[in-house]
Amino acid sequence: MSGNYARFAEVGRNIVAVGRNYRDDATESGNAKLEPPNLSLKPASSYITEGTLIKIPKGCSSLHHEIELGVVIGQKGTDTSEGSAMNHVAGYGLALDMTARDFQCIAKKKGTPWDMAKGFDTSCPVGKFIPKDAVADPHNLELWCKVNAALKQNGNTKDMIFNIPYLISYISQYFTLEPNDIILTGTPAGVSGVKAGDVIQGGLAKID
Ligand SMILES: O=C([O-])CC(=O)C(=O)O
Numbered sequence: 525m526s527g528n529y530a531r532f533a534e535v536g537r538n539i540v541a542v543g544r545n546y547r548d549d550a551t552e553s554g555n556a557k558l559e560p561p562n563l564s565l566k567p568a569s570s571y572i573t574e575g576t577l578i579k580i581p582k583g584c585s586s587l588h589h590e591i592e593l594g595v596v597i598g599q600k601g602t603d604t605s606e607g608s609a610m611n612h613v614a615g616y617g618l619a620l621d622m623t624a625r626d627f628q629c630i631a632k633k634k635g636t637p638w639d640m641a642k643g644f645d646t647s648c649p650v651g652k653f654i655p656k657d658a659v660a661d662p663h664n665l666e667l668w669c670k671v672n673a674a675l676k677q678n679g680n681t682k683d684m685i686f687n688i689p690y691l692i693s694y695i696s697q698y699f700t701l702e703p704n705d706i707i708l709t710g711t712p713a714g715v716s717g718v719k720a721g722d723v724i725q726g727g728l729a730k731i732d
């Protein structure tokens with residue numbers, strides 16, 4: 525485990541997850557574009573670092589992986605403009621928005637919150653911190669996810685519906701973003717179920 529993980533794990537700030545933010549995913553699932561973006565919060569206790577086991581929440585029989593680009597905030601901001609939003613970014617990290625899909629389906633039907641579906645302990649595994657300067661264009665990054673070595677998700681951040689400056693500006697109207705908060709920017713197509721003993725791997729490509 526590299527020292528960089530400490531940035532996420534020690535500080536354990538808030539996590540804002542954006543839903544249905546990929547064109548392919550929206551098409552695949554027949555979902556219309558969500559306007560405004562659909563936001564969920566995951567508590568700091570959902571963070572785990574690479575190599576730590578994901579705990580299947582009690583009663584969950586459909587746990588899904590969602591590979592996502594995490595944007596790590598470096599500077600506090602409320603009502604941040606799109607024009608200055610990138611000044612608030614410290615860097616990036618690959619993350620999983622682990623989702624108890626069965627809990628989420630029930631919540632959707634009942635019109636109740638998604639907190640248990642999205643925010644249970646260990647629901648936000650993160651990879652190592654990538655400084656902003658190491659990424660030439662965060663809107664052109666391949667991201668992939670494998671389960672037991674089989675490729676499940678293979679997307680590109682260019683297919684995000686709402687880009688990073690827009691998300692920072694929109695979110696910060698409601699939630700002040702503080703250093704080490706993370707925005708999970710949504711997942712591309714291909715989410716699928718995992719079960720006890722499965723191994724989830726993910727990666728980001730085209731980092732200079
Ligand atoms: O779980 C959902 O409904 C949506 C979501 O997080 C995503 O698209 O990343």
Ligand SMILES: [Mg+2]
Pocket residue numbers: 541542543544590592621708710711
């Ligand atoms: Mg997600």
